[in-house]
Amino acid sequence: MHPRDSSAQVPTSVSRLNETIRDFVQRWNSVWVEGEVTSWNVRGGHVFGRLKDASGDAAISFRLWSSTLQRLPEQMQVGDRVVACVKPDYFVKSGDFTFTVSSMRHTGLGDQLERLERLRAQLRAEGLFDAARKRAVPFLPHVIGLITGERSDAEKDVHRNAELRWPQVRFRTIHAAVQGDRCVPETIAALKALDADPDVDVIVIARGGGDPQTLLGFSDERLLRAVAAATTPVVSAIGHENDHPLLDDVADLRASTPTDAAKRVVPDVAEQRALVQQLRSRARTRLTQRVSHDVAQLEQLRSRPVLRDPESLLTGRAQDVWTLQSRGRELVRRRMDAAATATAELRAGLRALSPGATLARGYAIAHVGEGVIVRDAAQAPAGTEVVVTVSRGSFTTRSDGELAADPGTERAAATPETTPQDRRMES
Missing domain, CATH: 3.40.50.10550 (Hypothetical protein af1403; domain 2)
Incomplete structure (x- = not known):
């Protein structure tokens, strides 16, 4: 490993390395191999031996459990040519690599095994x-x-x-x-x-x-x-x-x-029954929880004042309507009283400014022609038809055409004393 390699700064443990190798080796499949038995040691009912290739250039270590040993059709010994079904195995503690034998027979099946492969x-x-x-x-x-x-x-x-x-x-x-x-x-x-x-x-x-x-x-x-x-x-x-x-x-x-x-x-019928019972229990629990939850929500809704006494909502609203109605009546009455007062004041003002009030004090208004008010005696020469309006009705007369020496005095005699208010009304 290069001294500058970053992996050297975080080394792994031997056990972790061996476990990684073991996990990798365990994924390998069994294979049939042919060779010569060079070692056959029985310990504790199990066999530990070695198998050498025919060329002599390679060899493997193997182990054969007692259960497999009892199923072998023939007795094996060192020097036998055999065909064995082996699966690789790796020991984590010792780091040893070996093969476990699941079947072993004397040579003779080699050609058949090759055809099968x-x-x-x-x-x-x-x-x-x-x-x-x-x-x-x-x-x-x-x-x-x-x-x-x-x-x-x-x-x-x-x-x-x-x-x-x-x-x-x-x-x-x-x-x-x-x-x-x-x-x-x-x-x-x-x-x-x-x-x-x-x-x-x-x-x-x-x-x-x-x-x-x-x-x-x-x-x-x-x-x-x-x-x-x-x-x-x-x-x-x-x-x-x-x-x-x-x-x-x-x-x-x-x-x-x-x-x-x-x-x-x-x-397994027992397992299926247990599963059905478990599912029924879970369904019963879920249903009970759901019903309890819905009942609690319903009780909570029913405990609200509006649902516990629905008429209270109408009673409260009826009181509000009555209060608003009373306030409306009072407001309308006040506004009508104020309007009546204002109308009376306007009526009094109009009466005070009306020409009728002047006529009621004894004054009269003379008209000639098409309602032209006579303000000067010259407007009504002799023989002119004059309409005189008094407080109660009017009458017609004819002018004699005579002028007083003092027009101002004559006008004063013919026209009652007027106030500034009367003059505003006449104009």
Whole structure:
């Protein structure tokens, strides 16, 4: 590492580094390898050994658990040429890299395993392994189609575990050879028969494990393509956890064992009842809370004065209307009184300024012609018809045409004394 590298300033721990390596290694798949056993040490019922390549240029360390050791068909020893299915493993504490063996056989299956690997690559390229094409298994199938060996432990395991989980489960079982030459054709025929049955919702192909040689039928291309072409979901339950025929990759669902297949295909009635009870309890709680909340809101609304005594709102408004009505009447009365007073004052003023008031004091107004007021005796020569208006009515007379010596005195005698107010009215 370069001394100026920024990662050197924040180094990681050894345990974290080993955990990272372990997590990466655990994602690797199992592989089949061929080699010579150079070490075979049994400790605590487990085997720890080494496997050398035929060229002698490479070797690996392996471990073989006691459970796997008991299933080996033959006894192994140092110097044997074997084919083993191994999966890499990494120990965090010690930092050791080793392989765990899930199956081991003497040499003889090499050519078959090579053909299987080529078939695996071909089917993967065609998309038969793609998750997008796989069909979902129904939640509660009406009828389960089962293909397995007659009177086999696999059949018993599937039936027993499925009936424990859902007692009303129904099966349509077709027995077929699960190894040998009859395995592939009989399995394909059973698959087609179950796939054509409209009552069958899912098909389980089950076998109780075996060595790679006996499981070769479940990696046959004819069977794999028949499974891919089926319209009913197919579950592969071949062997145990470490057995892995190609049928597992093509099937819609892989179960590690027949027992696991029964658990994954049929729901547990006790769990479903508990779930229903839980959902009912949650629904009851939510409904109770909602009703309680609505009742509380209703009580809160009902406790408001306007809803508790609706007439109080009308009573208050009626009092306001009465008050406004009284104030309106009083205001109108005051304005009418003020208007009457102003009218009386104007009427008095008009009366004081009216010519009628002057006439009431004994004065008269003489008119000639078309209502022309006579202000000078010269306006009414002798014989002129004069209309004289007094306080009460008017009369007509004729002028004698005589003028007084003093026009001013004569005018004064003929015209009563006038006030400035009378003169304003006459003008």
